[in-house]
Amino acid sequence: MSEVQTGRPVRAGGPASAPGGVAAGVPAGWEAVIGLEVHVELSTASKMFCNCPTRFGAPPNSQVCPVCLGLPGVLPVPNRQAVELAVRAALALNCKVATYSKFDRKNYFYPDMPKNYQISQYDLPLATDGYLEVPEGEGSRRIRIRRLHLEEDTGKSMHAADDIVTARYSLLDFNRAGIPLVEIVSEPDIATPEQARLYLExxxxIMQYCGVSDCRMEEGSLRCDINVSVRRPGGRAGTRTEVKNVNSFRAVERALTYEIARQVEVLEAGGEVEQETRHWDEGAGCTRTLRTKEYAHDYRYFPDPDLPPLVLDPAWIEEIRRSLPELPDARRERYVREMGLPPYDAGVITASRALAEFFEETVRAYPQPKTVSNWVMGEVRRYLNEHGLEPEQIPVRPADLADLLAMVERGTVNMRAARQVFTEMCESGRPPAEIVRERGLEQVSDESLIERAVDEAIAGNPAVVADYRKGKEKALGFLVGQVMKATRGRANPQVVNRLLRERLGPPGTG
Amino acid sequence: MSIAEVEHVAWLARLALTEEEKRVMAEQLGRILDYMEKLRELDTEEVPPTFHTLEGMRVPLRGDDPRPGLEREEALAAAPDRADDLFRVPRTGEAEGEGA
Structure with a gap:
């Protein structure tokens, strides 16, 4: 696809360092070289090679058939929608899409695939040579993507480790076996744990924007394996380890910080890093050896004789390219250019498709992007954070937020009341006008009412008034607070300020 | 092919071979590899590589239509062992959540 013009400096490869040469999560005098392998479940209704449903959370082994159970005499038939979504993902990541690729069998002996192999793509993947950009300082950093290929997910194995008898067994649910995945492999262009998180975000x-996947990490629809090594600046690349079982963006950052420190410690003590696969233990906050190189896998890949080559019509690829929606980088630039948002705010809002949609819908109803952005960056995100909600779960309708902002603009409510109303809107889902009316939160701009409260505040706080007159500007804030309290937060703060100043005269005159 | 190579390949496929079987396999696999060596004598400079035995065919694609598969009892009926609604198999000694 044509490159998205970001208008910002772009740097490819090479280690990044913060001012002073030290990047968070990487000990001084060392550089980290990080690559990520990400598995993304595609949002299809049926599995990759059979018609079984893909619904999450179904009872165990209720979405299985002879194909995904590997029973004899069956043939896999690829899901056209899965191929289309994979092509979308590839194009959105600036990859070259191959018109000729093929499916291979990856053979292994875990019980999570009943066939004893997983259908994947080995030497001719669907797509190669892409990239995405992550923020870095004032600009951005390009992380290259080596390849993107289609494969089927495995089943889920569980172990009843607390039971001495059953711990000798694996228990298997094959509902997930055969759900379509893309595996996205980055080049080792990532230099810090933070960059790894930014890459994943x-x-x-991007996956959410183009409707490829819902990317719910908690449901396993986005999973990540880490490859990491350390080296002296400019020195030879060190031995790398692979870290598995990293199940959240925060865990990626923590696991990397731990693993980098561990490797540096080994090397500084004169030891050698072993090439091995390690398991991230979230509870203990450390990585542990899973298997060393001598058990490294030889998957004996070979072309799947059940599946002829995947040949794509270039016209179809072009059609998919044309159907791609506006992607996060382009949208961020538009928010900066056309709506005048600060780049940081535009970046935060566009990082989530749901948040960006919410923002835009609100702006449609209340066309003051900066005000809306302030609310989305402030109150909306605060509410989501406090309640552990995702942007998809914003409990307020954009039109209702727009109404509230219009009420603030008209002076019907002041900011303080508006924040309170917003919280109530989130909790009850009711429109703002109703809440304002019911709670009596209309702003009081009637000067005679406010005057009375101002006079009371002055009369009741002679010491503060004296401070103010001695030049303590801050004392005024206290008096404003008293007036607001007396009017139950409803007084128009501008009027309160003006009246207080009129009564007290300029500070420092006492 | 050496006995050591046969043992390695057998281990990858988790096959237990007797000494006699190893000897037979070394001889037979060796003959296949020798034949490949003979093919290598040909000049294939101008020949495009064959990536797939079904070269020239293209895989058909199907619509994304979910349909119920097997009833759970039916699916589990052929399992040698089960625990409630789960298949139960001997553990392979790898950590949990392994898999490709």
């Missing part, structure tokens, strides 16, 4: 945003 961007990848997730």
């Amino acid at each position: 961007k990848l997730k945003a």
Whole structure:
């Protein structure tokens, strides 16, 4: 696809360092070299090679058939929608899409695939040579993507480790076996744990924007394996380890920080890093050896004789390219250019498709982007954070937020009351006008009413008034607070300020 | 092919071979590899590589229509062992959540 013009400096590869040469999560005098392998479940209604449903949370082994159970005499038939979504993902990540690719069998002996192999793509993947950009300082950093290929998900294995008898067994649910996935492999262009998180956030945003996946990490629809090594600046690349079982963006950052420190410690003590696969233990906050190189896998890939080559019509690829929606980078630039948002705010809002949609719908009803952005960046995100909600779960309708902002603009409510109303809107889902009326939160701009409260505040706080007259500007804030309290927060703060100043005269005159 | 190579390949496929079987396999696999060596004598400079035995075919694609598969009891009926609604198999000694 044509490159998205970001108008910002772009740097490819090479380690990044913060001012002073030290990047958070990387010990001084060292550089980290990080690559990520991300599995993304595609949002299809049926599985990759059979018609079984893909609904999450169904009872165990209720979405299985002879194909995904690997029973004899069956043939896989690829899902056209899965191929289309994979092509969308590839194009959105600036990859070259191959018109000729093929499916291979990856053979192994875990019980999570009943066939004893997983259908994947080995030496001719669907797409190669892409990239995405992550924020870095004032500009951005390009992280290259080596390849993107289609494969089927495995089943889920569980172990009843607390039971001495059953712990000798694996228990299997094959509902997930055969759900379509894309595996996205980055080049080792990532230099810090933070960049790894930013890469994942961007990848997730892009996948959500183009409708490829819902990317729910808690449901396992986005999963990540880490490859990491350390080296002296300019020195030879060190031995890398692979870290598995990293199940949240925060865990990626923590696991990397831990693993980088561990490797540096080993090397500084004169030891050698072993090439191995390690398991991130979230509870203990450390990585542990899972298997060393001598058990490294030889998957004996070979072309799946059940599946002829995947040949794509270039016209179809072009059609998919044309159907791509505006992606996060382009949208961020538009918010900056056309709506005048600060780049940081535009970046935060566009990082989530749901948040960006909410923002835009609110702006449609209340066309003051900066005001709306302030609310989305402030109150909306605060509410989401406090309640552990995702942007998809914003409990307020954009039109209702627009109404509230219009009420603030008209002076019907002051900011303080508006925040209270917003919280109530979130909790009850009711429109703002109703809440304002019921709670009596209309702003009081009637000067005679406010005057009375102002006079009372002055009369009741002679010491504060004296301070103010001695030049303590801050004392005024206290008096404003008293007036607001007396009017139950409803007084128009501008009127209160003006009246107080009129009564007291300029500070420092006492 | 050496006995050591046969043992490695057998281990990858989790096959237990007797000493006699290893000897037979070394001989037979060796003959296949020798034949490949013979093919290598040909000049294939101008020949495009064959990536797939079904070269020239293209895989058909199907619509994304979910349909119920097997009833759970039917699905579990052929399992050698089960625990409630789950298949139960001997553990392979790898950590949990492994898999590709």
